[in-house]
Amino acid sequence: DTAVSQTPKYLVTQMGNDKSIKCEQNLGHDTMYWYKQDSKKFLKIMFSYNNKELIINETVPNRFSPKSPDKAHLNLHINSLELGDSAVYFCASSQEGTVKAFFGQGTRLTVV
């Protein structure tokens, strides 16, 4: 069983479109994250949710909106996609009180 799963694995879309990436964890963790890895391979935190509440919101365009329907899911919705949004997006989760995180396999987003 995959601990942290993201869908889709690959996403190719045109500029201006709206898309969502889904993330689910079956580890019973309280905290979930979205990270972005750009073309230079730098991994940066975007958002963190703890028990469905937003606790970290880095400087990210408001076109990006995370949604956590329950503590096992953290989806990422992106409006009006731009070329610069092309990257690999990783979802992760950890138990409260630790940053020992488990990562998904990533979603490679390509905006054309």
Place this chain on the structure above:
Amino acid sequence: DAKTTQPPSMDCAEGRAANLPCNHSTISGNEYVYWYRQIHSQGPQYIIHGLKNNETNEMASLIITEDRKSSTLILPHATLRDTAVYYCIVSYSNSGYALNFGKGTSLLVTP
């Protein structure tokens, strides 16, 4: 969060121990040292973490100096599958914090 300094790249022969250093001279008393790795095209993978004492698990050993200003990750018998980028991260351990990944060390294990 304290910053870390790692060499950009290292080589290691298969079967040998890989010793990956990390400097974190500004670490505060409550910050932990975490090690992750990222194998090409995969998500980062947790390896080990520690506060003051040396730690060992099935993947690796973590040696933290007494002053906590530096640490070394040891892969005792490196295999080709250990080729990856290794990240040393210092962080408080609670939900208000996330992992700040630096550039890491690209480890190449050669036959």
